[in-house]
Amino acid sequence: MGQGSVSVVTVTFNSAHIVRTALSAFSPDVEVICVDNASSDDLDTALEGLNVRRINNPVNVGFGRACNQGLAAASGEFVLFINPDVVFEKDTLSALLDAAKRYPDCGVFLPLTRRPDGTLWLRNSAAGLRLQRKGRDDADQIAGDFCTQFLDGSVFMIRRSLFLEIGGFDENIFLYYEDDDFSRRLQAKKAPIIVVANANSSHAIGKSVPNSxxxxxxxxxxxxxxxxxxxxxxxxxxxxxxxxxxxxxxxxxxxxxxxxxxxxxxxxxxxxxxxxxxxx
Structure with a gap:
C-alpha cells in the first residue's frame, strides 16, 4: 500500500453477533484485519463473503496486545482501529483520510461518534487529568474539526509511524484504560488528536460481547x-x-x-x- 493508504483493524472476542455490521462498511479494496482472541462463537459465518484477513489467537491475549498484533500485520500508512460495535457512515473513512491531508502534522484522527440514542460519545481527557478546556456535550456546540486530549480506543485512525514511535498499547493492560494510557503518552509527545466533524460513526457501547x-x-x-x-x-x-x-x-x-x-x-x-x- 502507498502513501495515504489505510488498513482497518478490529479485535473480536465472541463478537460474531455484531462484527459483520461494522466491517461491512468498508469496500473490498480496503485491507481489513480481524484479530480474534480465542472466541467460541461462529466468527467464520459472521465474516463469510467479506474480504477480511484473520489472526487467530489460541488464547485471549487482551485488547491492547491484539491491537498491536493487528498493526504489525497491517500495511497501510494509516491504521484505523474500530471496535466490533462501532459502525461508520458511508463517507466516514474518506472524511478521516481527507482530514489527514488537511492536517499533515497531525497523526491521530477520530470520527464524531454518537451513542444509539444520538447523543455524543466524547471524552476530553484521560483519567486522572484535569480538563484544560470546556468539553462539548452536544452536536450544536460543534462548528468544525477540533482538538481533544483523549484518544477513544473504540475507534480512531492513527499514522502507523506515530503508533510505533509512541510504543503501541501497553501490553500490561489487558482490558480498559489502554486508551487513557495511550492518550497520556500522546500528550507527553505533544501529538495532537483531531476530531473530524464530518466523519460520523455510532457506538453501541458494550455490545461487542453478549451481556451475561x-x-x-x-x-x-x-x-x-x-x-x-x-x-x-x-x-x-x-x-x-x-x-x-x-x-x-x-x-x-x-x-x-x-x-x-x-x-x-x-x-x-x-x-x-x-x-x-x-x-x-
Whole structure:
C-alpha cells in the first residue's frame, strides 16, 4: 500500500453477533484485519463473503496486545482501529483520510461518534487529568474539526509511524484504560488528536460481547485491575483498602437485593482489588 493508504483493524472476542455490521462498511479494496482472541462463537459465518484477513489467537491475549498484533500485520500508512460495535457512515473513512491531508502534522484522527440514542460519545481527557478546556456535550456546540486530549480506543485512525514511535498499547493492560494510557503518552509527545466533524460513526457501547453475568464479572474484574495498574503507573492517589471495603459493601447490598448483574460487577471489581492486594 502507498502513501495515504489505510488498513482497518478490529479485535473480536465472541463478537460474531455484531462484527459483520461494522466491517461491512468498508469496500473490498480496503485491507481489513480481524484479530480474534480465542472466541467460541461462529466468527467464520459472521465474516463469510467479506474480504477480511484473520489472526487467530489460541488464547485471549487482551485488547491492547491484539491491537498491536493487528498493526504489525497491517500495511497501510494509516491504521484505523474500530471496535466490533462501532459502525461508520458511508463517507466516514474518506472524511478521516481527507482530514489527514488537511492536517499533515497531525497523526491521530477520530470520527464524531454518537451513542444509539444520538447523543455524543466524547471524552476530553484521560483519567486522572484535569480538563484544560470546556468539553462539548452536544452536536450544536460543534462548528468544525477540533482538538481533544483523549484518544477513544473504540475507534480512531492513527499514522502507523506515530503508533510505533509512541510504543503501541501497553501490553500490561489487558482490558480498559489502554486508551487513557495511550492518550497520556500522546500528550507527553505533544501529538495532537483531531476530531473530524464530518466523519460520523455510532457506538453501541458494550455490545461487542453478549451481556451475561459471567461476562459482567470478568469485564469488571479486568477493568479494576487495569485501573489500579494505570493509577500506579501515573502516581494517581489510590487506596486498595478503601476500595476493597467500598466494593465489599456493594456486594452485600446487591446480594441482599438479588440484583444479579450488579452483584456480578461488584464481585468482579472486588476480585480485581483483592488480586492487587495479594500481589503486593
Amino acid at each position: 453475568v459471567n461476562y459482567n464479572f470478568n469485564r469488571n474484574k479486568h477493568k479494576k485491575i487495569s485501573e489500579i495498574y494505570y493509577k500506579r503507573k501515573y502516581n494517581i492517589r489510590y487506596s486498595s483498602s478503601v476500595d476493597f471495603v467500598n466494593h465489599l459493601l456493594k456486594v452485600v447490598v446487591y446480594a441482599v437485593t438479588l440484583d444479579r448483574m450488579r452483584l456480578a460487577g461488584a464481585l468482579g471489581r472486588l476480585v480485581g482489588v483483592f488480586s492487587h492486594i495479594t500481589k503486593r
